[in-house]
Each structure stands twice: as C-alpha cells, then as structure tokens.
Amino acid sequence: MISQFFVLSQRGDNIVFRDYRGDVQKGSAEIFFRKVKFWREDGKEEAPPVFNLDGVNYFHVKVVGLLFVATTRINLSPSLALELLQRIARVIKDYLGVLSEESLRKNFVLVYELLDEVIDFGYVQTTSTEVLKSYVFNEPIVVDAARLPSLGPAALFMQGNKRMPGTAVTKSVVANEPGGRKREEIFVDIIEKISVTFSSSGYVLTSEIDGTIQMKSYLTGNPEIRLALNDDLYIGRSGVPSYGYSGSAGTGAVVLDDCNFHESVHMDSFDVDRTLSLVPPDGEFPVMNYRITQEFKPPFSINTLIEEAGSLKAEVILKIRADFPSSITANTILVEMPLPTCTTRVNFDLEPGVVGQTADFKESHRKLEWSMKKIVGGSEHTLRAKLNFSQELHGNITKEAGPVSMTFTIPMYNPSRLQVKYLQIAKKMKTSNPYRWVRYVTQANSYVARI
Amino acid sequence: MSGHDSKYFSTTKKGEIPELKEELNSQYKDKRKDAVKKVIAAMTVGKDVSSLFIHILAGQWDAFADKITEYLCDPLQRCLKDDDPYVRKTAAICVAKLYDINAELVEDRGFQGALKDLISDNNPMVVANAIAALAEIQENNSRPIFEITSHALSKLLTALNECTAWGQVFILDALSKYKAADARKAENIMILLQMELITSTDVVRNLCKKMAPPLVTLLSAEPEIQYVALCNINLTVQKRPTILAHEIKVFFCKYNDPIYVKMEKLEIMIKLASDRNIDQVLLEFKGYATEVDVDFVRKAVRAIERCAIKLERAAERCISVLLELIKIKVNYVVQEAIIVTKDIFRRYPNTYESIIATLCKSLDTLDETEANFLETFPEEPPQVQLQLQTATVKLLLKKPTEGPQQMIQVILNNATVETDNPNLRDRAYIYCGLVLYTFCCFTGALDAAKDVILAEKPVINDDSNQLDPSLLDELLANIATLSYVYHKRLDAFVTCVKTLHTTEEEYYPGEGGPSESPALAAVTTASPPATTGNSRCPAGRQPAAAPAAPAPVPDLVDLMGTDNDNTAAVSTNQPASPAAPPLPVLLSASAGQGLQISAQLIRRDGHIYYNMFFENNSQIPLDGFMIHFNKNPLGLAAGGPLQVPQVQPGTSASTPLPMVLFQNVSPGPPSTLLQVAVKNNQQPEWYFNDKISLHLFLMEDGRMERSTFLETWKSLPDSNEISKDFPAIVVSSVEATLDQLAASNVFFIAKLKHANQEVLYLSAKIPQGIPFLIELTAAIGIPGLKCAIKTPSPDMASLVFDAIETLLKG
Missing domain, CATH: 2.60.40.1170 (Mu homology domain, subdomain B)
Known part of the structure; x- marks a missing residue:
C-alpha cells in the first residue's frame, strides 16, 4: 500500500501532497527531492525510479517535467507503484485537458478530489477516468493550452499539420465546449517510435519499432467501436505462412513480434478478420501496444x-x-x-x-x-x-x-505499414456522423549512426 | 470556485474559527471539551472547520479520541451492509483504518466477521477491499484471522475475474499469502492449478519460451517501468538464462536511454554473453566505450573485462578489443582499460603479458588516477597511496638496496605521521614493524616477510553471477517486489514494525517443508494439462515417472524455483545470514582432496534441515553433488536431491537440505551416529560422521496435561525407568533452566522441593508420538544433576540423555 503521493515541480516545489497512512514523515518530499537532485555524487547521473532511504521506499516517474512520487514502508511491487503513478498522471490529464504545473495549481481542489477516490488508506481503488466520473464533481478550470509547450504523444499532431484540430487533444473529458455543446469525435492515433543503429559503413545493425494504437473518445453514450487492421497482420514469427524474400518491398506481411491489448478490447473476430471491437472508456488509453523487429526501410x-x-x-x-x-x-x-x-x-x-x-x-x-x-x-x-x-x-x-x-x-507515415483500415461506430447516432480522426505518426526513439 | 464565494471564507476567518482555535488551546479542560463539541456542531451543519482539526489533535486527548472512534462504530456497522457497493467498499477499508487506531475495538465489535461476510459480496471491488483489509489486520496479528475456505475461495476466484487490475492484486496477494497455511488442503491444489504453477519439465520449458516476448515488450514502456523490468530480468536470467538467451539484441543500449537503464542493460548483456554471441556483444561494448558519458564508458570497458573473465574461449577477442580502446588514447578509457587488464592477468596468468608493452606506450596519456610519483604522495587519493605504499615495500623486499630504502622511509614517515587516513596509517605501521623486524633482528625473517607481502593472489573468477545462490533463491521468491530491485533481503530495508508478520511469512516461504511434498506430487499427477498436453510419448505409455522420481534435474524445479518445496529450493539459508555461527567441519580439505564439507542438522519452523557448506580448495571445478545417509535410529534421510551448483576452485556453496524422518530406520540399539556419504562427478565418494542431536526432533505438541502425565507415569512399569547422573551440570536458576528446555520443546509439568533439592517434571515427544516423561533432580548452584526418564521405548533413552545434556550445557 501507498503511504504518500506527491507531485513536485522541477524546482522541487510541492504542488500536490497527499498523505494516506501517516507512517512516513511529513518532510519526505523535501528529503526525496534533495536525494534525487544530488544523486550524481554517488557516481550516477540520474536517480533510479526506485530507491530506499532510511526505511522509506520512494518511487517516482517523470511526466512532462513534473515528478510524480509515491512512498511506502512495505515491500511493495515497484511496477505496481510506478504503473499507478503513470495512471494517476493520465487520469489528471484526462480531467484537466493539459497536464502542467499551472493546470495542477489552478485545479488543486479537483486534483485532491480525484486523489481521494483513486487511493483510500493507501489502497488503489480505481484509475479509470470513466468510473471516477460518477464520484468526482468539481469542474476543471481550463488552462490556455496554446501558450504551453505541447505534451504527450497526441500533441505530436499539433506541429505543422494543419489538418488536425490541435486543441481537441487538450480538451478535458468532462468539460463542455463553450456554448454547452459537446463535439462528437474520436481520435485513433498510430504512434510508432523507431530505433535504428547504423554501423560506420551505413548498414543497419539493429532496428526496432515500438508502436501503440492510442484512442481518445469524446463520443456520448459510449458506443461500441470496431477497428479493422491489415489482413496480412501476424503475431509472432511462427504464424507467418511461407514468408520469403519476395515480400520485402512493401507488399510483405506486417509481423508483430509481440503485442498486448487494452482490457476493454474484444478479440472475438481478431483471428478471422483482424478486427478489434471495444467500448472505449473515457479518456486517453492505448488500444494496443506492439513491437516489431522485422526489417523496415529507415526514413x-x-x-x-x-x-x-x-x-x-x-x-x-x-x-x-x-x-x-x-x-x-x-x-x-x-x-x-x-x-x-x-x-x-x-x-x-x-x-x-x-x-x-x-x-x-x-x-x-x-x-x-x-x-x-x-x-x-x-x-x-x-x-x-x-x-x-x-x-x-x-x-x-x-x-x-x-x-x-x-x-x-x-x-502521416509509419514504417511498419500497420493500418487502421476502417473505424466503425456501431451504434448510429441521432445527430450527424461523429468526427473520426485516424492519424499516423513516426518518431525517432534512438536513431544513431556510428562513425 | 468563483470569486464571490470568497466572502464565506472571510467572514468565518474573522469570527468563529479563531475563537474556537483559542478555546481549543485553552488550559482549562472544560473549555477545550466545549470547544470540541462546538467544532463537531459546526461540522454537522456543514461548515468547513478542517483547519481546527490539528488543534484538536494537538490537545492529545487520547481518551476523547477513543470516544469519537467509538461513536464511529455504529455508522460503520451500518455502512458495511449498505445497499450501495461504493459505500460498502469504502467501509471495508475503513475497518482497516479503525484497526490502525484501535485494534481492540475492531475485535470487540466483530468487524472482522463483517469483513469475512463481504468476501461473499456480489461486487468485486467490495470483495477486493475486504480481502485487503483482512490481510492488513492479519499482518498485525499473530493469530490466524481468517482461513480461505472452499466457499471463500470460489468467491475470490469469481471476483478475480471481474474486478479491476488493482483489485486483482489484492486478491492474488491474499491467495499467495494464505497458501502456506493451507498447504495440505484440496483448495490449495485448485489455486495452484488456477495459477498454472505446474512442475513439469515440458511445461517449464514452454513457459520459459512464453515469458520472453512479454518481458521484452516491457522494455518499450516508460523508462521507469523498463528499469524495474530490467532489474527483474537481471535476477531472473541468473536463475534461468535460457529464457532470454536468444534475445540479447533487445538489451542493446539505446542512445537516449537514461543512465540507470543503460547500467542495468549492461549487466544483463554480460550475463547473457556466450561463446555464440560474444562477437556481437563485443561490438556493442566497443561502441559504448566511445560514447560521451564517462561513467557509462568506464562501465562498458569493465563489461569487456568481465566477459573476458567469464568466457575463456573469447578472452583473446575481448582483449584485442581492449587494446583497440587503449589505442584511442582517451584518458578515462585508457585508465579503465589498465585497471581491468590487471584482473585479466590474474585470471589468465602468463598468457596475455604481451599487452603490457601496448599499455606502457599509452601511459603518457594518463593524467589522472594512477600516474604517480613519490613527490606527490601526500596529495594522492588514499587508494593510490595504499597501492604506492605496498608497491614500495614489495620493491624493497625484492631488491633491498639503498634506493628503495630511502623511498620507503619517505613514504612510511609520511603515512605514519602526516596522514589522517586510519587505513593508510595502520597499514604503514604494519609495514614499519615488518621492515624493522626484517632488517634489524633476524636474517630468516626476510623470507617470512616475503611470504606475507609477496604472497600469490587468488585467481579471479567470473563474478557475473555474483549473487549467493541462497540469496538469489530468496529474492526470486519475492519476485517483482522491492527486494528484487534492491537485490537485498527484506529485513535489510523493511524497518516497519507493523509488517513484521509479512516479513516472517515471506522470509520462510518454504514453510510447508518436506511434508508438503505429497500434496504437490498430487498436483503433478492430477493435472491433465501438465502431462498429457505436452507429453511426447503416448498417454497410455507415460509412466508416473515425473512425480515419482524427484531426479536432480534443475528443470524439474518450477519456473522460479520457489513453490516446489520437495526439493532443496527452499529460499532461505541459515548459513548465509551473518549471525549464524560457522558450521562444524566434518570433512577437512586435507582428507577430501581439497573439498571441505561443513554441515549441521538444524530445525526451523518445525522442519529439519541439514545445513551444508561446501568449500572447494582443489584446482578443479566440482559438480554433480549427491548425498546419501546411512540407516540411523530416527530414519533421517534427504527430503530431496542435493542442490549444489558447480563449485569453482576457491569458491564455496551452501545449501539447506530438507530432511525427512523414518525413511531408513536402523534396527538394533540406538546411537547418535549419523553416517553421511557425499559424492560428486570429479572425486571419489566421501564418508563422514555427524551426530544426531535428539533435541532438534522434539515435537511442539509434546506438552502433557498434569493428569495425563501422572497416568502415563503410573501405567508404565518401573523397568521402563532409566536414570543417569550428570555430575558436571550446574542448575543455577530453575526459571532459566525451564526456559532453556522449553525452547527445545521440553515442557514443564510440575515442580517439587525436596530438602535443598529441586525436582522438576517435564514431558517431551519425538516424532511418531513416543512420549518421554522426565524427572530432573538438582540442588540450585551445586554441580550435579540427576535425570530419570520413563518412556514406552526405553532404548531411546540414551538419546534423550544426550539431548538434555546438550541443552543444559549450552
């Protein structure tokens, strides 16, 4: 169980601090920040995300320059704590639209309300934006997103790509548009982070794609969604039928080394026609994560x-x-x-x-x-x-x-050629067709050429 | 909150709240009491008086707080039965809170029962919170609070399927924790099946294969999660290198990985490096060694050295990479390369000395660590000073002429007089003594000094699997927890008294011990997916070989080597803990061609272990250890195969071997002699004798009622009474003696006083239920103790006398 949760700014200011158990001293945020800041003296540059100091275990993740920290005295699973911190960050972002020091400070009442529902006496209750909606009643105070540096994967689309409604992704899941009307829309983003290492003679030594299909739905009534992927999509190399050299130039199958799906995804017809069906919960979430080591042409x-x-x-x-x-x-x-x-x-x-x-x-x-x-x-x-x-x-x-x-x-480019062939909203709405945005983006993760 | 709301704050600020605050801090008890009542009244009408709570608490009115908590009980009771699941799930956690404040109240009001009822709730979140609350109460309580009945189990499993991931964690935690207590029950088998913890070679291999892709996928998560995954992988590959043997590429460092991720990746790469992939790995290391980050570069150079030490056949290639790096002449690379080549020389003596020439050529680029002169001695870092000092003394001993003598004078003078470093100073004093002794007193002393200072250094071994196997097993038992990431035992960092109970429970996961093996064997045979699904031979022909013969194939141990309690994979190890006294040596190195075996029977948590410690002082690695016990009066035999890894020359291994009783009982008169035979693949079979101390085998349930004692005593014929005198034993205090005996399950029944003599009656029981009625007679403070024993099997009496003697002497 978690003893405390807090968020610190880059300068170490306490933006949010919640004590759930009272078994860790109050000054822990200060102690934590000092330790992280001066970690270098121990011969390492950056503090590892998990460490123990005087019997208190500190977990932290960095999200948009803010430190999300949890403390405990027990032998907790660190991946649980770190996952929780990431989820809390995501929930807050769903509510506030924008995650930043300013938005946190402006909305601290709402944030504390969320934190009280997310964790009770150190026990995680829920991190689902959807579920929280029925218990959390404060309205977010919108922060002007345009002035802020863009954050999160969805913000990638704002740069120089005029076709995308840039503000939509920084919209809170609970706030209404000015005028009281909610715009019906859904975003499906295929985000691929690529890692390539070239040898000094220009050959590809290693290449890898870390991909994710991210969804953010603003549809009322949570209708069921069907998402069709490539027909020639295979999971695991063993499943590929007679995959030869011929298919290297763009016609070959898309072979995922491994992938995982969000809990809301139904895979009933996936084996037959590569279709995923799901009822998207509110907020931003990854429908599917995948990893590809199959060769691709570096951009x-x-x-x-x-x-x-x-x-x-x-x-x-x-x-x-x-x-x-x-x-x-x-x-x-x-x-x-x-x-x-x-x-x-x-x-x-x-x-x-x-x-x-x-x-x-x-x-x-x-x-x-x-x-x-x-x-x-x-x-x-x-x-x-x-x-x-x-x-x-x-x-x-x-x-x-x-x-x-x-x-x-x-x-609008992804080296894996994984595609969303169609995005179907099952339940027909009374109003006109909701907006459907399917977007592709590729980002360099580690793109290195040795000399 | 919009602007106009602020007026509410300003009005209360000036009036009521500061007033109440003053009253709360008043010195008069009545006034304070009234103030608290007012605060509560204000709360009831909905005013925000939270700023005053701290003042209430500051008053430290424990009694009053208790009263408030008492008032809470009734509403809580109602909330636990509320219609709304949200209220119920919150109330469940509230019970845990209440327990934290006032444990008695929870017990008195029967809240535990209410929690147990909630396990049958139809809302999975309520179930999860109830189980979490119960688990917390259990942790702070030594009595068993609740047992997972078959009914509760089915409820939990249903909830497990329906609730959120977080709730699943609570339920799974509870299931895993209570498993040990319920080991022999049928439900347990169900849990085991549910979790697919199946012990079969094929299944383990399949699971190993299945584990690789998800583990690798974790590596594309956020860097923090990656780090934890890597820490877990780092230890897991030590136990099961095969899981990721083909995936070394995914551990190649990315340019933008945080340093903590890079460092863990390097460690894993070293562990996965093999003759097959070493070229690829070396190419990577070489690439890292030319990066910018100094710490990382040093670590990469060190990694090359560790591969050289680990893989003898690849050593030459590793060294050629090192030489290439040295030629780059970047300061810190050369420094690090020189430091690591030193270790390579020690690992492969007289093989690669040709490198020295290249090293010397590069020395002119050194400007930092180890380029030294005597003039700068006082300014050097302590490490260099120490090395310099030793080097000079060595030079003097090898070449006792004028030059070195002056050098040593300068250095020793400096080190003894001017330095503040105690380490340096003390070593200097030792050298001073040695040097004086050598040159002033005896001529023969020179050789003695040489023996000390110029001694051969032990050969360096591969340390890439540097964790002690017993610690590794223990950590694996706690996979995915913090201790795994820190590579530390729980007690090394968990200081919270509250979790003491968990600590104990997790510390001895092998609690089930040998007696659990039948249940586990049943799992293996009773699980169709384990045998038929993966078997290669036709179902009809498959003999029950796997469960029947616990052959020492490592793969038979389940995936993490933790839940298979019938082998020696018990994850705790007495000799490894620092406090344990050294084990008695039973086979000396001189008698065992360099193999030294120390061992001792111990009892832990009601089970007998044979703690063994193997020390290899021979020149060859030893493996394939097996053990056999000769027939003995208690029928002691190994409860599983002896699990000792290959022991390299100069290293040691330890293992607690679980023992079982009445396997090969020797006929004839009982003796305390335990004959042991140990063999390995390289040496002849070794025999040695150990002693059976009966006091280890006395049962916890050996206490008798007074009446039973009297009856038994009377019913046994006098011929069954045997007595013995211990003239050397002194009883100095009755209480202390009784405590001593009780600690080993010799239970006190009654006490009599005869003139100046104390007569104590005690009872004890050995396995198979043979009781011993003991009468001890002694005068306090005067040497001499008479011990009389009455028992249905008097031939065992001599063993009991031995035990009593051991207990009271110790």
Missing part, C-alpha cells in the same frame, strides 16, 4: 565524412537523405554529434539559400547541433563544419567524436 540515411585538414583542423560533412515519399514532410529534425574534447571553435556552412535550418556548437556539451524545421520526402541536406582543435589528435578524431544521433517526427 533517413545518415552519411558522415570526416577529413583532417592539417594537424589542428578537420572538416565534418553530414548528409541526411529523406527516404520517404515526397508527399510526406518530416518536422522538428535535430541532428547531434559529439566532438572531440579539444575542439575550440566550429565554423558552419549550410546549403546556400536554405531556410529553417540552424547549426550550432554547444561548447559545454562538446556537441554539434543541426536543426531543421522540416524535410520533404526525397530531399537531401548537407552540413559542412570546420573544426579547430587546441591540440593534435593523431588521426583519432573518429574515435573521440560521434556517434551521430537524430530526432524527428514524421506525421
């Missing part, structure tokens, strides 16, 4: 060339090529590369006439940073950087520099 190729120019100088040429259709545009691209310790100065040459690109040498981190607002599919971009060193490196630049890592977001 970007990275080419690094290092040439020594004299004993104290060198030139680095970085080439990024977008290997996806030109109808698709990637955005918020950042390329980073650590440089040798003795680097003193870097001069950059961007392509002539290019817009939305910047390059910088972060001296404190000894890092080269090249950011691009967007890259259109099929295009190629080059950065030239002239490095100056304070001492000779004896041809060891490649050993002291790199690897090159990249982060990006590509809306």
Whole structure:
C-alpha cells in the first residue's frame, strides 16, 4: 500500500501532497527531492525510479517535467507503484485537458478530489477516468493550452499539420465546449517510435519499432467501436505462412513480434478478420501496444565524412537523405554529434539559400547541433563544419567524436505499414456522423549512426 | 470556485474559527471539551472547520479520541451492509483504518466477521477491499484471522475475474499469502492449478519460451517501468538464462536511454554473453566505450573485462578489443582499460603479458588516477597511496638496496605521521614493524616477510553471477517486489514494525517443508494439462515417472524455483545470514582432496534441515553433488536431491537440505551416529560422521496435561525407568533452566522441593508420538544433576540423555 503521493515541480516545489497512512514523515518530499537532485555524487547521473532511504521506499516517474512520487514502508511491487503513478498522471490529464504545473495549481481542489477516490488508506481503488466520473464533481478550470509547450504523444499532431484540430487533444473529458455543446469525435492515433543503429559503413545493425494504437473518445453514450487492421497482420514469427524474400518491398506481411491489448478490447473476430471491437472508456488509453523487429526501410540515411585538414583542423560533412515519399514532410529534425574534447571553435556552412535550418556548437556539451524545421520526402541536406582543435589528435578524431544521433517526427507515415483500415461506430447516432480522426505518426526513439 | 464565494471564507476567518482555535488551546479542560463539541456542531451543519482539526489533535486527548472512534462504530456497522457497493467498499477499508487506531475495538465489535461476510459480496471491488483489509489486520496479528475456505475461495476466484487490475492484486496477494497455511488442503491444489504453477519439465520449458516476448515488450514502456523490468530480468536470467538467451539484441543500449537503464542493460548483456554471441556483444561494448558519458564508458570497458573473465574461449577477442580502446588514447578509457587488464592477468596468468608493452606506450596519456610519483604522495587519493605504499615495500623486499630504502622511509614517515587516513596509517605501521623486524633482528625473517607481502593472489573468477545462490533463491521468491530491485533481503530495508508478520511469512516461504511434498506430487499427477498436453510419448505409455522420481534435474524445479518445496529450493539459508555461527567441519580439505564439507542438522519452523557448506580448495571445478545417509535410529534421510551448483576452485556453496524422518530406520540399539556419504562427478565418494542431536526432533505438541502425565507415569512399569547422573551440570536458576528446555520443546509439568533439592517434571515427544516423561533432580548452584526418564521405548533413552545434556550445557 501507498503511504504518500506527491507531485513536485522541477524546482522541487510541492504542488500536490497527499498523505494516506501517516507512517512516513511529513518532510519526505523535501528529503526525496534533495536525494534525487544530488544523486550524481554517488557516481550516477540520474536517480533510479526506485530507491530506499532510511526505511522509506520512494518511487517516482517523470511526466512532462513534473515528478510524480509515491512512498511506502512495505515491500511493495515497484511496477505496481510506478504503473499507478503513470495512471494517476493520465487520469489528471484526462480531467484537466493539459497536464502542467499551472493546470495542477489552478485545479488543486479537483486534483485532491480525484486523489481521494483513486487511493483510500493507501489502497488503489480505481484509475479509470470513466468510473471516477460518477464520484468526482468539481469542474476543471481550463488552462490556455496554446501558450504551453505541447505534451504527450497526441500533441505530436499539433506541429505543422494543419489538418488536425490541435486543441481537441487538450480538451478535458468532462468539460463542455463553450456554448454547452459537446463535439462528437474520436481520435485513433498510430504512434510508432523507431530505433535504428547504423554501423560506420551505413548498414543497419539493429532496428526496432515500438508502436501503440492510442484512442481518445469524446463520443456520448459510449458506443461500441470496431477497428479493422491489415489482413496480412501476424503475431509472432511462427504464424507467418511461407514468408520469403519476395515480400520485402512493401507488399510483405506486417509481423508483430509481440503485442498486448487494452482490457476493454474484444478479440472475438481478431483471428478471422483482424478486427478489434471495444467500448472505449473515457479518456486517453492505448488500444494496443506492439513491437516489431522485422526489417523496415529507415526514413533517413545518415552519411558522415570526416577529413583532417592539417594537424589542428578537420572538416565534418553530414548528409541526411529523406527516404520517404515526397508527399510526406518530416518536422522538428535535430541532428547531434559529439566532438572531440579539444575542439575550440566550429565554423558552419549550410546549403546556400536554405531556410529553417540552424547549426550550432554547444561548447559545454562538446556537441554539434543541426536543426531543421522540416524535410520533404526525397530531399537531401548537407552540413559542412570546420573544426579547430587546441591540440593534435593523431588521426583519432573518429574515435573521440560521434556517434551521430537524430530526432524527428514524421506525421502521416509509419514504417511498419500497420493500418487502421476502417473505424466503425456501431451504434448510429441521432445527430450527424461523429468526427473520426485516424492519424499516423513516426518518431525517432534512438536513431544513431556510428562513425 | 468563483470569486464571490470568497466572502464565506472571510467572514468565518474573522469570527468563529479563531475563537474556537483559542478555546481549543485553552488550559482549562472544560473549555477545550466545549470547544470540541462546538467544532463537531459546526461540522454537522456543514461548515468547513478542517483547519481546527490539528488543534484538536494537538490537545492529545487520547481518551476523547477513543470516544469519537467509538461513536464511529455504529455508522460503520451500518455502512458495511449498505445497499450501495461504493459505500460498502469504502467501509471495508475503513475497518482497516479503525484497526490502525484501535485494534481492540475492531475485535470487540466483530468487524472482522463483517469483513469475512463481504468476501461473499456480489461486487468485486467490495470483495477486493475486504480481502485487503483482512490481510492488513492479519499482518498485525499473530493469530490466524481468517482461513480461505472452499466457499471463500470460489468467491475470490469469481471476483478475480471481474474486478479491476488493482483489485486483482489484492486478491492474488491474499491467495499467495494464505497458501502456506493451507498447504495440505484440496483448495490449495485448485489455486495452484488456477495459477498454472505446474512442475513439469515440458511445461517449464514452454513457459520459459512464453515469458520472453512479454518481458521484452516491457522494455518499450516508460523508462521507469523498463528499469524495474530490467532489474527483474537481471535476477531472473541468473536463475534461468535460457529464457532470454536468444534475445540479447533487445538489451542493446539505446542512445537516449537514461543512465540507470543503460547500467542495468549492461549487466544483463554480460550475463547473457556466450561463446555464440560474444562477437556481437563485443561490438556493442566497443561502441559504448566511445560514447560521451564517462561513467557509462568506464562501465562498458569493465563489461569487456568481465566477459573476458567469464568466457575463456573469447578472452583473446575481448582483449584485442581492449587494446583497440587503449589505442584511442582517451584518458578515462585508457585508465579503465589498465585497471581491468590487471584482473585479466590474474585470471589468465602468463598468457596475455604481451599487452603490457601496448599499455606502457599509452601511459603518457594518463593524467589522472594512477600516474604517480613519490613527490606527490601526500596529495594522492588514499587508494593510490595504499597501492604506492605496498608497491614500495614489495620493491624493497625484492631488491633491498639503498634506493628503495630511502623511498620507503619517505613514504612510511609520511603515512605514519602526516596522514589522517586510519587505513593508510595502520597499514604503514604494519609495514614499519615488518621492515624493522626484517632488517634489524633476524636474517630468516626476510623470507617470512616475503611470504606475507609477496604472497600469490587468488585467481579471479567470473563474478557475473555474483549473487549467493541462497540469496538469489530468496529474492526470486519475492519476485517483482522491492527486494528484487534492491537485490537485498527484506529485513535489510523493511524497518516497519507493523509488517513484521509479512516479513516472517515471506522470509520462510518454504514453510510447508518436506511434508508438503505429497500434496504437490498430487498436483503433478492430477493435472491433465501438465502431462498429457505436452507429453511426447503416448498417454497410455507415460509412466508416473515425473512425480515419482524427484531426479536432480534443475528443470524439474518450477519456473522460479520457489513453490516446489520437495526439493532443496527452499529460499532461505541459515548459513548465509551473518549471525549464524560457522558450521562444524566434518570433512577437512586435507582428507577430501581439497573439498571441505561443513554441515549441521538444524530445525526451523518445525522442519529439519541439514545445513551444508561446501568449500572447494582443489584446482578443479566440482559438480554433480549427491548425498546419501546411512540407516540411523530416527530414519533421517534427504527430503530431496542435493542442490549444489558447480563449485569453482576457491569458491564455496551452501545449501539447506530438507530432511525427512523414518525413511531408513536402523534396527538394533540406538546411537547418535549419523553416517553421511557425499559424492560428486570429479572425486571419489566421501564418508563422514555427524551426530544426531535428539533435541532438534522434539515435537511442539509434546506438552502433557498434569493428569495425563501422572497416568502415563503410573501405567508404565518401573523397568521402563532409566536414570543417569550428570555430575558436571550446574542448575543455577530453575526459571532459566525451564526456559532453556522449553525452547527445545521440553515442557514443564510440575515442580517439587525436596530438602535443598529441586525436582522438576517435564514431558517431551519425538516424532511418531513416543512420549518421554522426565524427572530432573538438582540442588540450585551445586554441580550435579540427576535425570530419570520413563518412556514406552526405553532404548531411546540414551538419546534423550544426550539431548538434555546438550541443552543444559549450552
């Protein structure tokens, strides 16, 4: 059972503090924050999510820069505690629309009301937004979402993609639209986080897709939803019928290594026609998580060339090529590369006439940073950087520099080719058809090229 | 809250509340009492007086608080039977709260009974909360509060299917906790079946296969969850490396993993590294060693070294990677590489010394740790100072000339006079003594000093499975809990007195002990999915071999090695706990070609274990240990196969072997001799003798009523009475003696006084129900004790005398 739950800001301010059992001292938030902040002295950079200090066990997760913490004195299952913290964060976000220090402070009465229902005397009662609705009566005070940095996976769609109603995802599940009318809509997001490691010669060493189908429903009356996925979807490699080399160019089956489903999902006809049916609970939740190690074409190729120019100088040429259709545009691209310790100065040459690109040498981190607002599919971009060193490196630049890592977001693109073929709302509504949004996005998780 | 509401706050602020506050803090009891009443009145009409509660509590009126709680009881009683499930589920937790405040009240008012009724509730959440509340009450109570009856069990299983994941946790916790108490009951078998905890080789293998993908999927969760999953995997692969043997790729570090995730991944990669995948792994490590994060790089270099030590055939490849890294000449990489090569030299003496040349070439890049000169001695970190000191003394001993003598003077002088570090100073004093002794007194002493200081270092072994097997088993019993993540025993960090009961219960999960094995065997045979579903031979031909022969195949142990109590996978280990005295040596290393065995019979929780400790001082690894006990009066025999892993040279292993009684009873006169034979795959069979101490076998239910005692005493013929004198035993206090005896189940019946002599009557019982009536006669403080025993089987009396003697001497 949980003794206390609290939320701390990045500076260590106590935003929310709830004591459920009274068996852990009141100053625990302060003790916790000090320990986490000065963890580095113990030789590690970041405090692990679970640790014990003077007989008190502290669990914490970081959500949008806030620390969600639970304490206990008993030998609790840490995954239970950490999962609980994530769920609490999700419930609060469902209610407040936006999860931030400001929204928490403005809505602390509502938050405490939620916390009292979620946990009783340290025992978790429920973390379902749906169930909580019948016990929680405070109305959320809406925080202006536009001013805030975007948060959570759904916020990905807000960047540069005008087709999406950006504000919808920051809407509270209980608040009504101005004018008292509720907009009938449902969002289904296919979010894929990809990890690729390239060898120094450009071959793919490892590649992996962590995918999730996320749903957020604002439909009244909780109608049943049917979700059809690819016909050629297989779970586990053993299930693939005679899967050969022929299918590598886009026609092959989608093979999931492993996947799991939300408790509300019925799999009755999944084996027959790859259809999931569910009655979506209120709030945001993952319908399905999946993992793919099947080969896929990486969206970007990275080419690094290092040439020594004299004993104290060198030139680095970085080439990024977008290997996806030109109808698709990637955005918020950042390329980073650590440089040798003795680097003193870097001069950059961007392509002539290019817009939305910047390059910088972060001296404190000894890092080269090249950011691009967007890259259109099929295009190629080059950065030239002239490095100056304070001492000779004896041809060891490649050993002291790199690897090159990249982060990006590509809306309306997913390398796994997993698709939602149709989204059916079973019960016909009296009003016009609700809005249905099926959105795809790919994000870099760990996209690294060794040099 | 909108703005205009604030006026309510401002009005109360000025008037009532500060007034009440003052009254609550008043020095007069009456006034305080009135004030509390006013607060309650205000509460009743709906005013927010919560800011005053602290002042009420500050008054510390325990009696008053008790009264309030008493007033709570009636409404609570009603709420437990409310129509609304929400009220009932809240009331269930409220009982636990009340128990926390006033345990007696809960018992007096029969709330426990109400909770038990709620187990049959039709709302799963109510059931879950009721069971959670009962579990909490049980934890703080030594008496059994409730047992899972077959009726309750079916209710729980129904609720389990219907309630939320959180409620499921409560129910499963309760089921797992109460399992031990109910071990022999049929319900237990049902639970076991329900949870698919089946002990069969095939099933375990299948489960192992099934476990891999979900474990790997956890690795794509949030980093915090990943970390916990990794910690769990880290220990699990120690027990069952096969689960993830083919999945090493998923543990490759991602560039943006938090450092705590990376560190755990490295550990797991080292554990999963094998001759088959070492090239892949080394390539990864090499990649990490060129990253930016210094701590991570150091750890990666160390990982290469650990692989070199672990996998002899891959050592050369590991070392060539290290050499490549050294050539990079990045400071901290070279430093770390040098430190780790030192260990490789010790592991593989005289094999890779050619590296030294490369190392020396790289030394000029060192500017930090271990590039030292005597001039800087006082400024060096203590670790370097210690090394430097030892190095100089070694040099002096190998080459006793002028130069080193001056060096040692400088260093020892500095270390003894100027340093604050006690470690350094004390070592310096020892060296001072040794050096003086060597050079001033005796010429032969030089060799002695050399023996001490230049001694060969023990060979380093692979430490990637560094956890003590007994600790590992214990941790595995607590899989998914905190102790698993910390790699610590529960008592090492749980300090809360309240959870003492749980601690004990989880600490000895093998409580069922050997006697439980029939029940478990029944599970194996009675579970069709276990045998027919996965069997390779036709159903008709399948003999009952698996349950009948507990062969020492590790795979027969269930998945986590915890629930299979008929083998020695008992997850606790007496010798491993620091407080336990060393076991007596029964086979010395000289007699056992380097194998030393210490062992002792012990009794824990009503079961007998043979605690064994194997120390391998030979040059070869020993494995395939088996044990056999010769016939003996109590018929002691091993309750399962001896589970000792391969013991590497220079290491040791310990195991508690569960014992069973009356398996091979020897005919003829009883003796305390226990003959043991142990063998392994490498050595001849070893025999040694141990002693059976009867006091370990006395039963808890050996207490007799006075009347029974008298009757039994009278009914037995005088020929069944045997007595013996112990001239050396002194009884200094009757109470202390009785306590001593009671601790070993010798129970006090009555006491008489005869002149200056005390006469004590006691009873005891050995397994199979043979009673012993004991009469002890002694004068307090004067040596000499007479012991008379009357028993239906007088030939066992000598054993009892032995036991009494052991107990009263100790």
